[in-house]
Structure formats: C-alpha cells, structure tokens
Amino acid sequence: xxxxxxxxxxxxxxxxxxxxxxxxxxxxxxxxxxxxxxxxxxxxxxxxxxxxxxxxxxxxxxxxxxxxxxxxxxxxxxxxxxxxxxxxxxxxxxxxxxxxxxxxxxxxxxxxxxxxxxxxxxxxxxxxxxxxxxxxxxxxxxxxxxxxxxxxxxxxxxxxxxxxxxxxxxxxxxxxxxxxxxxxxxxxxxxxxxxxxxxxxxxxxxxxxxxxxxxx
Amino acid sequence: xxxxxxxxxxxxxxxxxxxxxxxxxxxxxxxxxxxxxxxxxxxxxxxxxxxxxxxxxxxxxxxxxxxxxxxxxxxxxxxxxxxxxxxxxxxxxxxxxxxxxxxxxxxxxxxxxxxxxxxxxxxxxxxxxxxxxxxxxxxxxxxxxxxxxxxxxxxxxxxxxxxxxxxxxxxxxxxxxxxxxxxxxxxxxxxxxxxxxxxxxxxxxxxxxxxxxx
Numbered sequence: 001x002x003x004x005x006x007x008x009x010x011x012x013x014x015x016x017x018x019x020x021x022x023x024x025x026x027x028x029x030x031x032x033x034x035x036x037x038x039x040x041x042x043x044x045x046x047x048x049x050x051x052x053x054x055x056x057x058x059x060x061x062x063x064x065x066x067x068x069x070x071x072x073x074x075x076x077x078x079x080x081x082x083x084x085x086x087x088x089x090x091x092x093x094x095x096x097x098x099x100x101x102x103x104x105x106x107x108x109x110x111x112x113x114x115x116x117x118x119x120x121x122x123x124x125x126x127x128x129x130x131x132x133x134x135x136x137x138x139x140x141x142x143x144x145x146x147x148x149x150x151x152x153x154x155x156x157x158x159x160x161x162x163x164x165x166x167x168x169x170x171x172x173x174x175x176x177x178x179x180x181x182x183x184x185x186x187x188x189x190x191x192x193x194x195x196x197x198x199x200x201x202x203x204x205x206x207x208x209x210x211x212x213x214x215x216x
Numbered sequence: 217x218x219x220x221x222x223x224x225x226x227x228x229x230x231x232x233x234x235x236x237x238x239x240x241x242x243x244x245x246x247x248x249x250x251x252x253x254x255x256x257x258x259x260x261x262x263x264x265x266x267x268x269x270x271x272x273x274x275x276x277x278x279x280x281x282x283x284x285x286x287x288x289x290x291x292x293x294x295x296x297x298x299x300x301x302x303x304x305x306x307x308x309x310x311x312x313x314x315x316x317x318x319x320x321x322x323x324x325x326x327x328x329x330x331x332x333x334x335x336x337x338x339x340x341x342x343x344x345x346x347x348x349x350x351x352x353x354x355x356x357x358x359x360x361x362x363x364x365x366x367x368x369x370x371x372x373x374x375x376x377x378x379x380x381x382x383x384x385x386x387x388x389x390x391x392x393x394x395x396x397x398x399x400x401x402x403x404x405x406x407x408x409x410x411x412x413x414x415x416x417x418x419x420x421x422x423x424x425x426x427x428x429x430x
Binding site: 051053113114116118119121123124141142144149151153155156158159160161162176191192194196198199201 | 258259260319321323324326328329347348349354356357358360362363364365370380395396398400402403428
C-alpha cells in the first residue's frame with residue numbers, strides 16, 4: 001500500500017510555443033501574392049539540403065531580409081514569438097537576450113498536390129518556427145494531408161509496449177505530434193526535433209514560412 | 217571502427233521471380249475491402265491485414281519460408297549464439313502486403329514488440345528520372361549529436377554519414393533492420409504500383425519470458 005500521495009511530473013520535456021496572428025487575412029493575402037509571384041528560379045533555393053520535390057517550391061533562405069512591408073510585418077511577429085518562447089522556457093532574461101544578436105535563416109514553401117517535405121531537423125540553430133500563410137484545403141479522403149508532423153524525441157521508447165505503457169496520457173504518450181496549421185498560426189520548437197510535412201493532397205496551395213534562429 | 221552500429225541486411229531471394237509471379241495474382245485478388253487493414257484507409261496505399269503468413273496458399277507459404285530463412289541467416293550473423301543455441305529459439309512473425317499507388321506513400325512507423333522488421337519487394341515501379349527518392353524505403357536518422365556540425369562531420373563517409381538511409385526496392389529482394397528504427401516508404405512518383413510485403417519478427421526463448429501479445 002502506498003502511503004501518501006504520488007506526484008507524477010514530466011521529465012525531459014520538449015517546449016513548444018504557439019501563437020496566432022489576429023486579423024491575419026490582409027497580411028496573408030499580401031504574402032501569398034508576393035510568394036506566388038516569386039516562384040521563379042531567381043528566388044528558388046539554389047542549394048536545397050534534401051532532394052527537391054517539384055510539387056513544393058522552396059525559396060532562398062533570406063526571406064526576412066526582403067524589404068517588402070508585409071514580410072517585415074511577418075518578421076516582427078514570428079521573431080517576437082520565438083523570443084517570447086525562449087524567455088518563457090529559459091533562464092535567460094530579456095536583458096540577456098538583448099545583448100545578443102539574433103540570427104535567422106528564413107524561407108517559404110508553396111506546396112501543391114502531392115507535395116511533401118522529408119523529415120529533418122536543423123543543425124546549428126537553437127529554435128525553429130513555422131508560420132502558416134495558407135493551410136490548403138482539407139481533403140476528406142486524406143485526413144493526414146498536409147500535416148506538420150513532429151517525431152517523438154524518445155526514439156525506441158515504444159519498442160516494448162504492454163497495457164502498462166501503450167495508452168499513456170499526454171504529455172507522456174509515445175507518439176508523434178501532428179499539427180494541422182491554421183492561417184495565422186505560428187509554432188516554435190527546438191531545432192533538434194525532427195519534423196516533416198506529410199503529402200498534401202489539396203487541389204490548391206499550402207503556403208508556410210519557416211525560420212531557424214540562433215543567438216550569438 | 218564504427219560503434220553503435222545498426223545492422224541492415226539485404227537478402228536476394230533466389231526463387232524471387234517465380235515466387236513473385238505466383239504472389240502477384242494472389243495479392244491482386246486480395247486487394248479488397250475484406251482484406252484491408254481497417255486502421256489504414258489511405259486510398260493511395262492499400263495495406264492488408266497482418267495475416268499474410270497465415271494464408272494457406274502455396275505462394276504465401278513459400279514466401280514465409282524464404283523470408284524467415286533469410287532473416288534467421290542475418291540474425292545469426294550478427295549474434296554470438298551457436299547454431300545449437302539459436303535452434304532453441306522459436307520464431308514469431310506477422311506480415312502484411314501493401315500496394316503503394318502513384319502519389320501514395322507509407323507513413324512513418326516503427327514496429328513495436330518486434331526486434332526485426334523486413335520488407336520484401338514483389339514488384340517495383342520503374343525508376344523516375346530526376347526523382348531519386350521515388351518509392352524508396354527510408355530509414356530515419358535519429359542521432360541528435362549532429363545538431364552541431366562543422367566541415368569535419370557533415371560529409372563523413374559511410375558508415376558514419378549523418379542522415380537518413382534509403383533503399384530502392386528491387387523485386388525479389390528483402391531487407392532487414394531493427395524494428396525500432398522509424399521508417400517510411402516515400403512518395404511513389406511513378407505511374408505504377410510498388411508492391412511490398414512487410415514482416416515483423418521476434419524470437420522467443422521457450423519457458424524463459426512470456427512476450428506480450430502483438
């Protein structure tokens with residue numbers, strides 16, 4: 001018989017930050033027009049790290065250096081969300097971060113039918129974020145279409161399952177985290193987390209902006 | 217020398233062409249709702265129930281025998297048991313087939329409660345120019361140590377290379393790897409199906425420890 005209460009806590013936790021841009025329709029409309037107009041060789045990433053998929057356009061990694069007002073507005077929102085996430089989970093203070101330079105690589109993806117992006121993480125960065133400009137149509141026959149899927153960092157922990165661990169509740173469940181992003185939503189996560197975009201089966205476009213950040 | 221190495225075995229099945237000729241119509245006949253895994257309704261990737269190794273059909277029986285022979289050879293090769301010790305183990309295996317249609321894929325998964333995962337290719341679509349990752353079996357990298365990279369660790373030779381490991385299915389060939397490695401079949405960009413049989417396998421020591429049901 002156990003005496004006293006048992007306290008259960010989460011250990012080895014992975015922080016995820018989320019925010020939503022209110023009234024994002026105007027900004028997203030401007031971004032979508034700009035991004036689709038620039039789906040050209042000039043703006044395409046010339047050195048993709050993974051096998052390029054013709055159904056997914058990937059821009060160069062200098063997006064947040066574009067001078068257009070809509071890009072700069074997005075830059076403030078996304079990077080502020082990253083900083084706020086760091087402040088919430090780190091012992092570093094705002095003053096500490098203010099003394100550092102925050103670097104970023106930022107790009108956009110436009111995915112069309114059967115576009116996807118293979119699982120990867122981002123070496124040489126501490127925080128990554130994905131902002132949704134346009135989620136694309138949901139497809140009833142493909143409920144997994146266009147998901148942002150994060151792999152459980154406890155690789156191999158599900159190798160042995162019995163009734164004692166097969167149905168653990170969140171945040172203990174051994175499973176990937178799957179997110180169907182909504183327009184204006186940004187998710188911030190540690191860059192070490194492997195993630196992928198599942199095949200998108202909408203007949204329209206799915207548009208996202210991704211950034212990797214590091215502090216020096 | 218490599219440390220923390222994972223075995224990845226490639227096993228040509230000698231009777232593969234003849235076996236595949238017999239398996240193809242059987243699989244085609246059973247690509248129906250009655251045989252579909254009810255938890256996998258994806259219209260672009262038909263996955264059968266996990267009962268292929270229980271089929272009484274001669275082709276299925278021969279396939280089971282061939283796959284398990286190959287798997288036993290590989291596991292013996294990477295273990296320190298004597299033949300006599302190994303013979304005392306009983307093999308438990310379950311298998312299903314999958315048809316990965318054009319623009320379909322088999323999403324990431326592992327095989328809990330099994331030590332080994334095996335894929336046998338019944339038929340493969342032709343290679344697609346400029347799409348080298350079409351319909352490949354991709355085993356996921358999961359080492360976080362490569363979060364810090366400089367020129368001396370980002371282009372290391374095999375077997376030290378960081379990144380996913382891929383295998384392009386070849387009809388009549390089987391691959392075997394530890395079931396804990398997350399894997400997927402990448403999008404099939406060809407215009408014909410990739411037909412695979414996937415098995416999960418474990419060995420039991422009679423009278424020592426009862427394994428949970430799977």
